Amino acid sequence: MAxxxxxxxxxxxxxxxxxxxxFALVRVRNPDVAxxxxxxxxxxxxxxxxxxxxxxxxRGWMIGIIKHKIIDYFRRTKREPIHNPVQPDGQTxxxxxxxxxxxxxxxxxxxxxxxxxxxxRQFWDALALCLEKLPPRTAQVFTLREMDGVETEKxxxxxxxxxxxxxxxxxxxxxxxxxxxxxxxxxxAQEGVQ
Amino acid sequence: xxxxxSRLLPTCRDMSRLLSDAMDRDLPFRMRARMRxxxxxxxxxxxxxxxxHLIREALRKDDAGMEDKGSAKKPCLSAxxxxxxxxxxxxxxx
Numbered sequence: 001m002a003x004x005x006x007x008x009x010x011x012x013x014x015x016x017x018x019x020x021x022x023f024a025l026v027r028v029r030n031p032d033v034a035x036x037x038x039x040x041x042x043x044x045x046x047x048x049x050x051x052x053x054x055x056x057x058x059r060g061w062m063i064g065i066i067k068h069k070i071i072d073y074f075r076r077t078k079r080e081p082i083h084n085p086v087q088p089d090g091q092t093x094x095x096x097x098x099x100x101x102x103x104x105x106x107x108x109x110x111x112x113x114x115x116x117x118x119x120x121r122q123f124w125d126a127l128a129l130c131l132e133k134l135p136p137r138t139a140q141v142f143t144l145r146e147m148d149g150v151e152t153e154k155x156x157x158x159x160x161x162x163x164x165x166x167x168x169x170x171x172x173x174x175x176x177x178x179x180x181x182x183x184x185x186x187x188x189a190q191e192g193v194q
Numbered sequence: 195x196x197x198x199x200s201r202l203l204p205t206c207r208d209m210s211r212l213l214s215d216a217m218d219r220d221l222p223f224r225m226r227a228r229m230r231x232x233x234x235x236x237x238x239x240x241x242x243x244x245x246x247h248l249i250r251e252a253l254r255k256d257d258a259g260m261e262d263k264g265s266a267k268k269p270c271l272s273a274x275x276x277x278x279x280x281x282x283x284x285x286x287x288x
Contacts, residue, residue: 173209
């Protein structure tokens with residue numbers, strides 16, 4: 001029985017390899033590291049008992065493993081502290097505010113989003129593209145917090161960020177992602193309006 | 195909004211930061227109350243808040259951006275990478 005399951009390592013790579021690779025890549029932002037993490041995850045999976053319990057259970061179980069591997073990777077890698085988080089895309093965060101601190105309602109990014117966005121393929125494409133635009137360190141912080149729900153204290157420790165800088169990074173990342181998604185939706189044609 | 199009241203409340207610029215902070219930690223009661231008052235009269239901040247929460251909801255789906263929900267080509271393991279992994283798995287099994 002065990003032999004039959006173990007001989008399935010090729011099936012495992014085919015069934016989960018690309019998924020886990022994307023899962024790791026969006027978080028660590030380094031293709032070689034992502035590949036290693038996938039391999040480590042499979043090695044751990046082959047030693048565990050869940051393998052062979054069906055594709056859905058396997059998937060959820062492997063996600064649990066790779067999340068731990070990713071945290072371990074961050075813990076192992078010594079990181080320069082982020083002293084002065086730079087503006088991610090070179091544009092000032094203030095463009096969308098008027099002098100009195102109100103939103104500039106004319107901005108493309110201020111448009112309302114349609115209902116049922118999560119059902120739309122276009123939204124998921126845009127989300128993937130906008131995530132890729134986050135600078136690597138920002139993406140690491142942001143994905144740990146927003147995708148994996150890791151507490152802020154733990155992120156500070158893992159990635160060597162002060163709590164104040166973490167707040168700034170998360171705020172800017174959220175705003176950049178919101179603005180990017182809005183622009184993708186409402187097009188470049190209206191970009192000149194601002 | 196009455197000018198004297200809006201002077202006491204956070205501006206939209208302040209709110210964009212505060213709404214983000216509120217997603218990571220509990221803000222003091224008085225600050226939450228001031229934010230609520232601002233949100234009562236500010237449709238753009240209410241919208242911003244909803245958008246941030248929708249992005250979080252999307253990203254917290256375990257397969258966010260990983261499955262082929264969209265139509266764009268997603269990054270994949272190369273054939274060589276799959277072979278490398280395969281070899282590593284096989285050598286560990288022995």
